[in-house]
Amino acid sequence: MTLAKPKVIPLVKPWLTEAEAKSAFDVVMSGQVLQGPKVASFEHSFSAYTGAPHALAVCNGTAAIILALMASGVRAGDVVLTVSHSYIATANAVRACGAEPILLDIEQDGFNLDCAQLEQLLESGCERRDGQLWYRDIERLAQFDQSPLHRVAAPIGRVAAILAVHQIGMPCDIVRICSIATQFNIPVIEDAACAVGSKIRIDGQWEPIGRPRGTAATFSFHPRKLITTGDGGMITTASPQMHEHMRLLRQHGMAGIPGSGALSDAHLITGFNYRLTDIQAAIGELQLSRLDEQISRRRELADVYRASLKVQDRFTVHAEPEDSYFNWQSLPIRFDPTRVDQGSLLEHLAKAGVMAKPGIMNAHQEPPYAGLWYLPNSERRKLDTVFVPLFHSMTTGDISRVVLALTSFV
Helix, strand or coil, X not given: CCCCCCCCECCCCCCCCHHHHHHHHHHHHHCCCECCHHHHHHHHHHHHHHCCCEEEEECXXXXXXXXXXXXXXXXXXXXXXXXXXXXXXXXXXXXXXXXXXXXXXXXXXXXXXXXXXXXXXXXXXEEEECCEEEECCHHHHHCXXXXXXXXXXXXXXXXXXXXXXXXXXXXXXXXXXXXXXXXXXXXXXXXXXXXXXXXXXXXXXXXXXXXXXXXXXXXXXXCXXXXXXXXXXXXXXXXXXXXXXXXHHHECCEEEEECCCCEEEEECCCCCECCCEHHHHHHHHHHHHCHHHHHHHHHHHHHHHHHHHCCCCCCEECCCCCCEECCCCCEEEECCCCCCCHXXXXXXXXXXXXXXXXXXCCHHHCCCCCCCCCCHHHHHHHHCEEEECCXXXXXXXXXXXXXXXXXXCC
């Protein structure tokens, strides 16, 4: 007699309902499907939710980063300081601007940018020339085949921006990062792809990620995120000039100009096709209306995981600092890699019907960036973490199965 395989618990499961299907249907039947009134309404609602004066919807989170970098003044031959410990889109967006990412390490016991290393690099790894900051070791990067720097005439290496990541919805120390950046007159872009609904506490008051603290903040609506539109993205900013620049870049530089009784099109700058559809925006606005409910549920489930794992000493849920409010976009389980082999653990979980994935990738360990950096904390974090299932419709019974699979690992 063959035993039935256990029902698989997925790593993620988007919270999509018939209401989303109905909202998409209504837009399809309206005939207005591309960047129309639903996109404008979604932007308005997102702006209100985050407290940002301006919000701009785009086709995906990578496009959001590219537009925010370009509108902040990043140009070919520049460098942008960011982390390696992030999905490779963070680094790739920099190269898409013709610039090169300077990849920094993360905190020893966290997932976000090490502020001390950032400050040290700016003070000793860069120099002032003609009133601007330049990266000293630029020739080493320019020799790398896949870097855009070797296709740009000198001068190269101007420090154009800091791209700070709020990794897996866990806010980085954006207040300190912005303080450091201000000393060196460098704009800060927040890669908040995973962080919609997360908060930081400043002077006793909770502030949503995306207000933003930096020049702009960018979000993703990929299916693994708490808000999904299939794919999509959003940029928030407090600057009307930057918002207008990104709005032009989003759609081939096109601006409506009043003509004789009609609206004619003029294309003022070179731009892209990074538009969001009204179909997606209708779904996104509905998802946004349920975001707080979803976060509340995820936080409850994270607490169940934490309590269930308290009785053993090999696996722990990453702690939430008192001045951070996680949306728990993903649930990282930490362990000592000298006691637990990550690959064997993932294989064991798969056999138990539990989908899981290894720790966050490091761009500097992928072929396009390999051989340029040594970042010990990032490399260690990739190996001492696995991500286990967490989604809105998950039950405490599901968590019991995941915890049993973890604790039965030998």
